[in-house]
Amino acid sequence: MKSIWENYKTEVAYDELMHSEFQPRPVSHRLCQYLNSLNKDDIDKRKVAAELAIMEMGISFTVYSDEGNIDRAWPFDIIPRIIAAKEWRMIEQGLKQRLTALNHFISDVYSEQAFIKDGKMPGDIINSSKNFRKECVGIKPRHNVWANICGTDLVRDKDGIMYVLEDNLRVPSGVSYMLENRVITKRVFPELMQDIDVLPIDDYPTQLYDMLVSIAPLKNGRPRIVVLTPGIYNSAYFEHAYLAQQMGVQLVEGSDLVVEKDDCVYMRTIEGLEKIDVIYRRIDDDFLDPEVFRKDSTLGVRGLMRAWKAGNVALANAPGAGVADDKVVYAYVPEMIRYYLNEEPILPNVPTxxxxxxxxxxxxxxxxxxxxxxxxxxxxxxxxxxxxxxxxxxxxxxxxxxxxxxxxxxxxxTLAISTAPTLCEDRLEPRHIDLRPFILQGEDTFVTAGGLTRVALKKGSLVVNSSQGGGSKDTWIINGEDG
The missing domain is CATH 3.30.1490.270 (Dna Ligase; domain 1)
Incomplete structure (x- = not known):
């Protein structure tokens, strides 16, 4: 029988599954052994099963082009990416450390600016930032957390070290695809998922909901939460609808909400206006409130900033959080960790x-x-x-x-970012990958067990974004003796 691993070359990059040619890493030994036992028909059946699941579940993303917006089925590779739990525990601590420091920095930027005054960063970087919002100066969100949801992109270089490539703090997307990838993998490899101790990820919607509850304005009773979407033409609309459904909250557009004279936000319903306490917004700052930002925006809610400043509604992420979602500011995060937390960074930046x-x-x-x-x-x-x-x-x-x-x-x-075996027709070939874990911060901090592994499906390409031909894989954090 022709092996699926025949002619698989690990090349110069660090390969996540294979230590060298035909030599699996200890954490991936059982997966590689299992894949090697499958023949071409077995692989084809699993690939078709994944494609059918994606169609049945309606998992899609939107590509913007000159020809218009095109909905495409989510590109998914059935071969999972594996990380040992022992290594992941260190990464998890590094991600918590990083987001904590970033939230200290954002809070500082909109108050004393001590980081700048103490000479740790030139003030011009903030003054010239397109994401600095003067309207946010003096505001203190609950728990002093501005970026409640963060998607941090990680890459592994040929030295095997995991580096932070960037932090996404405005409206990070992709977590729904991480969750759906796991559902598909369970359909494709049910026997394998039972045999290997993979840490679960399906608690994310519950953790997201609990975090949103924790930032609600202080009051009695259960807060009313909504997900605010720009609408069906947004590339991440599938995710907006998915997360709202998973949390059991309403998905709304700007026209569904209104700010009344009491500076509170209300949702229009057939029974009248219903007060809203927390908005998980998936709209950029510029379009959030035509009273304050872009006057021509029809996506946001007039008066929303007034309601937020008055403390009558919580917004996640807070307006202005994007000031730290800047690749120039990124270069200063290691110094932020030292300055605000008096700790050394656990996860290194890519030299910048x-x-x-x-x-x-x-x-x-x-x-x-x-x-x-x-x-x-x-x-x-x-x-x-x-x-x-x-x-x-x-x-x-x-x-x-x-x-x-x-x-x-x-x-x-130009990093030689790590590769992972990817199914190309009837054989495995190495393709470059990154990883986007998701971190939630409110009263507590939570990190997903793994994240969204994105794959550059074009041979030799380093661009993993789905809008430019990339795909994704399920990410397994292996517990027990394998991890």
Whole structure:
């Protein structure tokens, strides 16, 4: 029987499952052994089962293009990514540490700005930030937490070390796909899931709900919570609807809510107005309240900022949290951890060059062909350049772009980010991956057991975003003797 592992090459990157050719890592030994026992028909049946499950469950994402918005089935690879529980415990502590420091920083930015006054960061970085909201100065959300939901992107380099690539603190998405990936995997490999002790993730909606309850304005009784979506044309609408359904709360659009003269938020219902206590908003700051931000926004709720400032409604994430969701600010997170927590960072940053610094800019322009350069506030892999994969003309053009707005760009070494076996037709091939765990912070802090593993499905590509051809895998944190 032809092995599914035939001709599998681990190449130069760290491979998450294979230590070397035909040598599984201890944590993945049982999975590799199991996969090797399957023939082509077995693999095909499981692949088809996954595709059917995705269709039945209606799991999709929206791609924006010149031809219009296209709904696509979620691209899923059936071979899971595995991490040992022992390693994960360290990562989990690092993620909690990081979000705690970031929330201290955001709170500081909108109050004393001690971090800046003590010379830890140039004030111009905040003054020039497109996500700094002067309207938030002096506000103190409950528990002093601004970013209640964070999706932190992790990558592993060839040295085996897990690095933080970026923090997503505005409206991070992807957690529904993490949850659905597990449901699909249970259908595809039911016998394997029973045989290996994989830590569960299905408590996330409960943890999310409990966190939202914990930030509600103080009152008696159960708070009324809603998920605020921009609507069906948003690329993450599936997730908005999924999370609302899983938590048992209403999914609403801006037109469903109104702020009355008492500066409280109400939901329109057939029985009249119903007071809302907590809004899990999936709308960017700019569109949240036409009274304060973009006047032409039809997605938000007029007067919402007034209600929030009055303490009559909680917003997750808080407006203004995006000031720390900036790749320039990212470079200062290790120093934030030392400054606010008096601790050394558990998880390292990727070395980062700030183009706003004259000397670092000179180095970036000179070595752009070797670096990854990206804008400070874009997401989805847009607006960036991977130097080793770019043409001389693309590099020259990008130099000009950086020179026009150096504050808006950073650069990092091109990491040989780790790979994982991915099903390509009837064989396994290595594909580059990252990992987005989700961290919740309110009264307590919670980290998902693993996260969304995203896969660059194109051979050799480092871009894992689904909008640019990426897919995903289930992520297994293995407990017990394997982990």
């Amino acid at each position: 060059y700030l183009c706003s610094d004259k000397d670092q800019l000179e180095y970036v322009l000179e070595h752009l062909a070797e670096l990854v350069a990206k804008p400070a506030n874009e997401s989805g892999g847009y607006g960036m350049i991977v130097g080793p994969h770019a043409t001389p003309k693309e590099i020259a053009d990008f130099r000009d772009i950086i020179k026009k707005d150096p504050r808006n760009y950073i650069a990092q070494p």
